[in-house]
Amino acid sequence: MSLVDTAERLIASTRELLWERGYGATSPKAIQERAQAGQGSMYHHFSGKPALALAAIRRSADELVAQVDEQLTSSGTALARIRAYLLREREVLRGCPIGRLAQDTEIAHNEDLRAPLAETFEWLRGRLAGLITQGQADGEFNAGLDPAAVAAALVSVLQGSYVQARAAGSTDPFDLAISGILALLSPPEGN
Numbered sequence: 001m002s003l004v005d006t007a008e009r010l011i012a013s014t015r016e017l018l019w020e021r022g023y024g025a026t027s028p029k030a031i032q033e034r035a036q037a038g039q040g041s042m043y044h045h046f047s048g049k050p051a052l053a054l055a056a057i058r059r060s061a062d063e064l065v066a067q068v069d070e071q072l073t074s075s076g077t078a079l080a081r082i083r084a085y086l087l088r089e090r091e092v093l094r095g096c097p098i099g100r101l102a103q104d105t106e107i108a109h110n111e112d113l114r115a116p117l118a119e120t121f122e123w124l125r126g127r128l129a130g131l132i133t134q135g136q137a138d139g140e141f142n143a144g145l146d147p148a149a150v151a152a153a154l155v156s157v158l159q160g161s162y163v164q165a166r167a168a169g170s171t172d173p174f175d176l177a178i179s180g181i182l183a184l185l186s187p188p189e190g191n
Contacts, residue, residue, distance in 0.1 A: 007045040009035040014056035019097050023053060023106040023113070054113055060097045061120040072127050078135030079185060082128065086158065086178050092171045095162045125151040140187065150185075157181045 013034035017026040028049050032042055046052040071085045094100075098120050107113045128151035135141040141150075157177055164173035 006035070006037050006041045010037055010042055010045060010052060011056050011059055014052050015060050015097070018053065018056055018101060018104075019060075019094065022100075022104045024104075026053070028052075050110070050113065053107075054116070057101060057107075057113060058116045060101070061116040064098055065120060065123060068124060069127070072131060077140055078131040078138065079140050082131055082135075082154070082185065083182055085128075086154070086182060092162060092165045092174045093169070095166055096159060099159045099162055121155060125155055127151075128154055141185070154181060 010031060013031050014026065017030055017034060021030075026049075028039070028042060031049075031052065032039060035042075042052065046055065067088075068085060071088060072081050074081055074084065076084070090096075098117055101107050102114070102117045102121075107117070125148065129147040132141055132145065132147040132150050136143050136145065136147070157180075161174040161177035164177065165171050167173075
């Protein structure tokens with residue numbers, strides 16, 4: 001096994017554990033066990049748990065941005081692209097891998113670990129605002145809408161829907177909220 005493989009396994013294991021357990025409950029020992037890597041290997045690649053967690057968080061953020069960007073830059077109307085993003089397949093009951101980390105107290109209080117999360121949400125709001133602006137220019141959306149405010153609302157509904165679904169133990173609240181926000185975005189019948 002190469003050193004690169006070991007570093008990648010450590011990052012992948014940390015990503016999984018952070019999503020499953022959160023920062024505080026993710027111990028270096030658990031990371032090493034899941035990655036099938038020794039303590040020496042971990043500390044050869046990373047100065048400690050915070051550095052490894054930062055690499056894992058950045059990887060999760062980069063992966064999410066790439067997936068979402070692909071959907072939001074595909075062909076179709078602005079509304080169709082937003083709809084595709086909101087309706088994409090997700091592990092709803094696990095929650096958003098970025099949103100769940102933003103709710104983690106230890107991450108929220110660590111500026112370095114929090115930064116990639118804030119950057120990801122800022123990017124997402126910006127991309128959605130750009131699509132809404134495009135949709136306004138194309139006559140899809142009301143010209144009086146504030147694109148930044150609508151984008152923030154879309155992200156908030158999505159993140160809140162994950163929380164409601166997890167609390168209910170069912171995807172129903174998530175599906176209902178997404179259906180509702182799409183109904184608000186869609187033009188009235190006959191237009």
